[in-house]
Amino acid sequence: MSRSKRWTSPWRNARRSTRPRRPPARRKPSVQTSQAPGPASKGGPLAGLKVVELGQLIAGPFAARTLADFGADVVKIEPPGDPARPGSGGDPLRQWRILKDGTSLWWQVQARNKRSVALDLKQPQAQDIVRKLAAEADVLIENFRPGVMEGWGLGPETLQARNPALVMLRISGYGQTGPYRDKPGFGVVAEAMGGLRHLTAEPGRVPVRVGVSIGDTLASLHGVIGILMALQHRHATVGPAAPRGLGQVIDVALYEAVFNCMESLLPEYDAFGAVRGPAGSALPGIAPTNAYRCKGDGYALIAGNGDSIYRRLMDAIGRPDLGADPALADNAGRVKRVEEIDAAIGGWTAQRSVAEVLAVLDAAHVPAGRIYTIADIAVDPHYQARGMLARMTLDDGSTLAVPGIVPKLSLTPGSQRRNAPALGQDTDAVLREIGLSARQIQALKERGIVGTS
Secondary structure, three states: OOOOOOOHHHHHHHHOOOOOOOOOOOOOOOOOOOOOOOOOOOOOOOOOOEEEEEEEOOOOHHHHHHHHHOOEEEEEEEEOOOOOOOOOOOOHHHHHOOOEEEEEEEHHHOOOOOOEEOOOOOOOHHHHHHHEEEEEEEEEEEEOOOHHHHHOOOOHHHHHHHHOEEEEEEEEOOOOOOOOOOOOOOHHHHHHHOOHHHOOOOOOOOOEEEEEEEEHHHHHHHHHHHHHHHHHHHOOOOOOOOOOOOOOEEEEEEHHHHOOOOOOOOHHHHHHOOOOOOOOOOOOOOOEEEEOOOOOOOEEEEEOOOOHHHHHHHHOOOOOHHHOHHHHHHHHHHHHHHHHHHHHHHHHHOOOHHHHHHHHHOOOOEEEEEEOOHHOOOOHHHHOOOOEEEEEEOOOOEEEEEOOOOOOOOOOOOOOOOOOOOOOOHHHHHHHHOOOHHHHHHHHOOOEEEEEE
8 A cells, every 4th residue: 555545644743834835726615525535634724734533513513513614634533333233333423403305404503524434342352453553643532521532542651652643632521520520421411510591581481492403513613622722732842862753642621611611700700709590681890781683573682782882772772871871881880770771672573563662773883683583594695795605415416505604714615515525435445544454344344343325
């Protein structure tokens, strides 16, 4: 096998240089659709970055998807299916929510730009394959309960002994240390422990869940930030003692990612014993900002909490007296009389449709908006103009609307280069890249250690 075909990373051999590099040619920030097989690593700022994903469901896979969208070659490890049970095996997300032809539409987004290898990680030979992949990888992502990877001989001590440059992201409910480390943790529990669920309710009502898995997604994004910082550190530590630089372990706990976004809750409690409570659609301590019922069944979200914005808002609703009141000139004064201000705004919106309210407030340069459903999003011209309503061509030739890729980089935008893979679609190719022969691969298949689509 030629060296060029092996699963190796140009990132691992990078050296620091002071020579200026020519910027890449500017490309249109559009989402490209491709069904081409092979490594999904061409193009994007992370081109050539080798990532092994041992995650399932949301937290780990979302982090890996973000890297894949920007050029990383992500090899996703999934459990093989039972040949006697079609549709079995693989990441459980393949079967979540609404299915099309037996596969989740969510999967089409979460697994785009990835390659799938089916491995039974409970088998020693499958674990050895992961060790070989990790030896050539830049990043490994896992979101198992703490201790599972060590039980398979895949802990950081083992993997980094062979590849000191490996960056390892570990996402779990409560982190790798502490008294709760061994408890099972899902995003919904993390949202409660992190303080979010207590706030998401009307006063006196049962706390409600945010309509999406925000705890998992926040952990994923913190993980991606950690990976990028660790790669920068690795680049900075290249030297005689570490020819490829030093990798490290990134420990992300779901509840900590949520808690990190809880603004001033802790210092307010520590200084004053204040326990912020649920406030419905309002934003406690900031006024005026709320959802106001309009004529009909709609609501308008209005954020008039800046001092000059507040005055423009009061003029727009015909209450210049409130705008000119010196006692309401700053946020502290408005918070004391927030019920009076909300009543004035609500009385004005109740006589107008959402469209009429927004037209007046747009003209007054007051931040406001309607509450969108996905049906509203799908036809919104701004979403369209920004490339956020992308279309992908599925393997059967049909097309599917999917979210565009964010963030938008001016020189190296993300792109979709391949569709979400079938279970084990890339098993043979990846195993060949780490040096296994066709005979060895077939023997592993016969023993149920690996699987293919």
